[in-house]
Amino acid sequence: MSNTSLRGRDFITWLEFTRDEMDAMLDCAHDLKRKQIRREPHKLLDGLTLHMLFYNTSLRTRNSFETAMTQLGGHAHFLQPGAVYTPALKGEEKAYSTERISDVARVLAEMGDGIAIRIYGKYTDWKYGKGNRIIREFADWSRVPVINMEDDMYHPCQDLADVMTMQEKLGHNLQGKKFVMSWAYSGSVEKPLAVPQSAIVAASMMGMEVTLAHPKGLDLDPKILAASKDLAKRHGGKFRVIYDMEEAFKGADAVYPKAWTVQPTDGKTPMDPEKAKVVFEANKGWITTKEKMALTNNAIYMHCLPADRDMEVTDEVIDGPSSVIVEEAANRLHGQKGMLALLLG
Ligand code: CP
Numbered sequence: 001m002s003n004t005s006l007r008g009r010d011f012i013t014w015l016e017f018t019r020d021e022m023d024a025m026l027d028c029a030h031d032l033k034r035k036q037i038r039r040e041p042h043k044l045l046d047g048l049t050l051h052m053l054f055y056n057t058s059l060r061t062r063n064s065f066e067t068a069m070t071q072l073g074g075h076a077h078f079l080q081p082g083a084v085y086t087p088a089l090k091g092e093e094k095a096y097s098t099e100r101i102s103d104v105a106r107v108l109a110e111m112g113d114g115i116a117i118r119i120y121g122k123y124t125d126w127k128y129g130k131g132n133r134i135i136r137e138f139a140d141w142s143r144v145p146v147i148n149m150e151d152d153m154y155h156p157c158q159d160l161a162d163v164m165t166m167q168e169k170l171g172h173n174l175q176g177k178k179f180v181m182s183w184a185y186s187g188s189v190e191k192p193l194a195v196p197q198s199a200i201v202a203a204s205m206m207g208m209e210v211t212l213a214h215p216k217g218l219d220l221d222p223k224i225l226a227a228s229k230d231l232a233k234r235h236g237g238k239f240r241v242i243y244d245m246e247e248a249f250k251g252a253d254a255v256y257p258k259a260w261t262v263q264p265t266d267g268k269t270p271m272d273p274e275k276a277k278v279v280f281e282a283n284k285g286w287i288t289t290k291e292k293m294a295l296t297n298n299a300i301y302m303h304c305l306p307a308d309r310d311m312e313v314t315d316e317v318i319d320g321p322s323s324v325i326v327e328e329a330a331n332r333l334h335g336q337k338g339m340l341a342l343l344l345g
Contacts, residue, residue, distance in 0.1 A: 006342040010139045010146045012132070013154040014201050015227055019235060022163075022205060029164055029331075029338025036071060036334070043073025044341045049112035050076045052149065053087065055123040060305060061149050061157065064332035065116060068340055071333075077112065081123075089137060101134065105141035114344050115142050118149040120192040126271035128152055128193070128221070128263050145343045152263075153221070155194040158304050159202035160335025162256070165328045166206075169300050170253055175207035175236050177253040178297065182245055183214035184312035185286045186259035189276035193260050195304050197224045200239070204228040207235035213248035214241075214260075215283040221265040245286050249295040256302040257288045259312055288313040293322055300324045 006021060014022060035042045050069050054062060062078065069076035081087065085099035093100055108115050117135050124130035131151035139146040148156055163174070170177050181199050196212070197220050203210045210232055212220070225241065232239040242248055249255060262276040287310075293301065301323045307313055318325060 007345065008145060009343055011156055011339055011343060012135055012139065012146070012148045012151075014156050014159060014198070014205060019205055022202075025160065025338045025342055026163060026167070026335070027338070028341055029160060029335045030167070032337045032341065033164075033331075033334035036337075042071070044345050045069065045113070046073035048072075048074035048114075048344055050074065050114040050116055050147075050340070050344070051079060051108045051112045052076055052116045053079045053081070053084075053118070054149070055081050055117075055119040056121060056150070058118060058149070060329050060332050061118060064336055065149070067333050068337045072337060072340060074113070074344075087134075087138075089134060101137045102141045105138045105146075106143075109142040109144045112144065114145045114147060114340070116147040116149045118151070120150060120152040120194060121190055124152055126263070127267060127269075128265045128271075129267045147339075147343070150192075150194050152192050153194060153224070154198045154201075155304070156198055156202075157332065157336055157339070158195055159198045160339060161328055161331035162199060162302060162304075163202055163206060164331040164335050165302065165324055166254055166300070168327070169324055174203075177208050178211070178251055179203040179208040180211045180213060180248045180252045180255045180257075180299075182212075182248055182255060182257040183218050183283075183286055184257040184259050184288060185280060185284045186308040186311050188259070188308065189261050189271070189273050189280055191259045191261045193220055193263055195258060196220060196260050199256055200224070200228040201231065204231035204237055204239055205235060207232070207237040209238045210240070211248045211252070212239075212241045213245055214243065215279065215286065216243055217262060217279045218260065220260075246292060246295060249292050249299070252296040252299045254302055255288065255293070255296060255299045257286070257312060258303055259308065287311065288317050290314070290316050290320070293317055298322070302328055305329055
């Protein structure tokens with residue numbers, strides 16, 4: 001189970017790992033999933049502690065990390081800004097309510113074996129990249145691994161579950177399988193870019209034929225588009241961007257339609273909810289229906305959850321036979337166990 005190239009590493013984006021390293025995490029995850037099903041003990045992190053700092057709310061991420069650490073023989077410790085002093089960047093501290101990240105990271109690292117963080121949205125003033133910068137500030141000061149539980153750029157733990165689920169449903173070798181990451185309408189514009197950006201990176205790294213579909217005006221970070229294109233080419237896949245949901249769905253093996261916001265990616269201009277709302281309301285037709293699913297190659301329907309029903313997707317699809325949302329959520333547990341075992345073990 002050991003992989004010396006992974007022990008002690010931070011896990012912030014798949015872009016900082018090789019395909020072999022991601023395969024090692026995924027293989028470990030599949031192996032530990034089999035062990036858990038057979039109730040074979042695998043206390044690989046006996047006595048270790050993961051500190052989890054959630055600026056934002058969570059159902060799946062919190063509970064899957066807590067269960068993962070329990071099953072691995074360790075403990076996950078839940079921390080919430082406000083209940084602890086809110087970790088802040090240098091220059092953004094306020095007396096009595098915040099504590100500089102350099103101090104928080106070094107102290108937590110002395111009391112545990114990993115620090116996991118979720119931060120995006122209003123906690124970053126909706127300025128793209130600030131959440132990622134905060135996680136990297138923790139990583140710079142912590143001597144134990146720092147894990148991204150979703151920032152404003154990436155959600156790499158979600159990708160572990162997504163790729164595991166596709167491997168289980170479409171076959172272990174995903175090269176050449178058609179993966180569609182599509183925008184979908186929502187009544188809320190408070191949707192970071194992390195999931196779609198992370199998903200196109202991961203699918204491209206797996207050598208899939210990746211289609212990114214969205215209405216004009218909902219572009220993702222050009223640096224991540226370029227990286228995905230390069231990864232797809234390197235791993236025998238393809239990458240394209242189109243502006244038509246039906247066209248994207250044609251012949252797909254996996255579709256992953258979800259909302260993301262109109263987010264300037266210059267790092268300075270915050271998301272403008274009024275401007276985003278105009279774009280969202282003009283594209284209410286971007287909903288996943290059984291008619292759109294009929295255009296696919298009997299595709300699996302994926303979503304990270306929570307989903308906005310009757311906006312992103314109809315009940316008929318999300319509760320129908322193509323939907324793998326529950327397996328995908330369950331694989332958050334197993335994917336993270338593979339990653340934690342190799343990084344912390
Ligand atoms: N997919 C996901 O990250 O879910 P939570 O927001 O519930 O953690």
